[in-house]
């Protein structure tokens with residue numbers, strides 16, 4: 393029997409948090425056409441859903457998962473949404489005491505936009521940059537580093553936690569080592585590095601992943617780059633086949649595994665599981681942990697011993713590096729192919745997307761995207777409910793016939809950049 397990790401004491405979901413994160417798609421439009429894109433062929437024809445519906449979905453996320461839930465504000469590329477609306481969405485998430493991450497390819501995430509978003513309460517920015525984007529003038533991952541640097545600078549000193557996403561496919565697998573070295577070099581600015589394994593879903597033209605790409609082989613490449621092992625079995629998020637997570641400390645360019653002592657980390661996590669690790673209120677988090685531990689002196693002793701061992705190990709580098717320490721987390725994510733969804737993994741999913749019907753596993757949503765995005769959406773007006781149509785953005789008195797058919801089967805007819813699917 394496969395060990396799913398779901399019932400392990402190392403499992404975080406249901407202990408520290410109720411969900412890993414929830415995607416909130418605020419547009420289906422994108423300014424790229426990646427070879428591995430999870431959007432559907434119909435996405436570009438879909439109008440941006442009304443902001444009232446976005447707010448309703450944010451309320452639903454709050455009601456379902458509670459305060460301090462991480463919301464990925466995504467799309468398409470969310471920066472294509474009207475700027476004032478994007479800002480209003482971030483403000484609304486902040487007003488509900490939840491965290492927002494802007495998921496963007498970075499092209500329109502200018503310094504001025506990120507500054508305004510940070511002021512509005514944005515918590516994190518995640519830049520997705522890789523060779524599937526086929527950006528003009530770039531040939532490999534290395535040639536995209538200049539762009540990555542530009543994005544890092546755009547987000548610098550704004551109080552945002554910076555993440556990078558990379559889709560791993562057969563033509564860039566061999567570049568993971570150099571890529572990790574690049575992120576390590578910029579660990580003072582980058583907090584999290586996520587590798588998303590190629591999945592056969594959406595409109596992308598590349599389909600099944602190469603046999604060499606697995607969560608384990610990707611992790612091996614990360615470790616080779618860091619020249620040390622990183623324990624990815626201490627923090628389990630959802631199903632073991634979905635996620636790996638490890639955290640490194642970088643001192644004087646040398647990497648130390650923060651989770652090397654598995655038993656100690658598990659005990660610490662169990663003892664502090666009720667405390668929210670709030671990235672925006674680090675002092676409050678530290679205070680909550682300190683208060684918790686002072687009531688359990690045995691843990692203070694364990695932490696003291698662990699800290700001494702770590703300091704001893706890193707002392708020379710600490711001196712040479714003048715005490716500077718950076719942390720860098722690694723997070724490979726193993727999305728499923730649309731035709732190979734595993735119910736057990738869907739049931740344990742820690743990464744949902746909020747639809748008009750409620751939260752749905754991201755893998756399932758990507759596999760059935762059209763069935764969600766082509767549905768009319770009920771919108772409450774002052775006295776009545778009307779139905780907003782995703783293809784012409786008009787409000788109708790009644791549900792159009794489209795809802796009674798399978799949206800995947802509509803005839804498509806491209807007309808000068810617009811798509812005319814049917815007559816209402």
Ligand code: SF4
Nearest residue numbers: 634727741742754755
């Ligand atoms: S989105 Fe898919 S791969 Fe990710 S946690 Fe959910 S089921 Fe697993």
